[in-house]
Amino acid sequence: MEKLDEVDLKILRILQKDSKKTTKEIAKELHLTASPVYERIRRLEKKKYIKKYVALIDKKLVSQPITAICMVSLRYHDEGFIDTFDRQIRALSEVQECYHMAGKVDFFLKINLQSLDAYHEFVRLKLSKIDNIGVLESSFVLKEIFHSTEYNI
Numbered sequence: 001m002e003k004l005d006e007v008d009l010k011i012l013r014i015l016q017k018d019s020k021k022t023t024k025e026i027a028k029e030l031h032l033t034a035s036p037v038y039e040r041i042r043r044l045e046k047k048k049y050i051k052k053y054v055a056l057i058d059k060k061l062v063s064q065p066i067t068a069i070c071m072v073s074l075r076y077h078d079e080g081f082i083d084t085f086d087r088q089i090r091a092l093s094e095v096q097e098c099y100h101m102a103g104k105v106d107f108f109l110k111i112n113l114q115s116l117d118a119y120h121e122f123v124r125l126k127l128s129k130i131d132n133i134g135v136l137e138s139s140f141v142l143k144e145i146f147h148s149t150e151y152n153i
Contacts, residue, residue, distance in 0.1 A: 066141075069140070071105040073104075074106045074132045
């Protein structure tokens with residue numbers, strides 16, 4: 001993997017804060033011309049340092065104010081069971097994030113829904129249909145204190 005220089009890192013920091021900034025605006029901020037900044041951004045995209053550009057949506061305004069954190073432990077842990085769980089959990093559109101963990105639990109899920117009733121239905125009708133779940137522990141976010149999608153680079 002190539003080492004990024006300070007200009008590349010500054011570009012990434014700027015785009016993490018506001019991906020709608022134009023090449024011209026970024027160049028001005030870095031005291032460079034637009035052409036080399038454009039080329040650097042394209043290279044960062046091609047090398048997959050920049051995976052994609054997204055819009056961050058206010059979950060309350062789209063009627064999904066409830067954030068549930070699910071900690072899942074599987075009964076069986078061989079590769080086939082883990083791959084099956086991976087495939088099944090990706091099919092559930094309610095799951096926003098899923099991490100395979102080391103420690104007491106096997107998977108950490110983040111789920112946003114309209115209500116506690118909707119979460120209950122999700123668990124009852126979808127999550128419980130995954131055969132290999134041994135233990136499911138749910139916690140609910142009372143208040144989001146801080147949220148960032150930026151990496152400290």
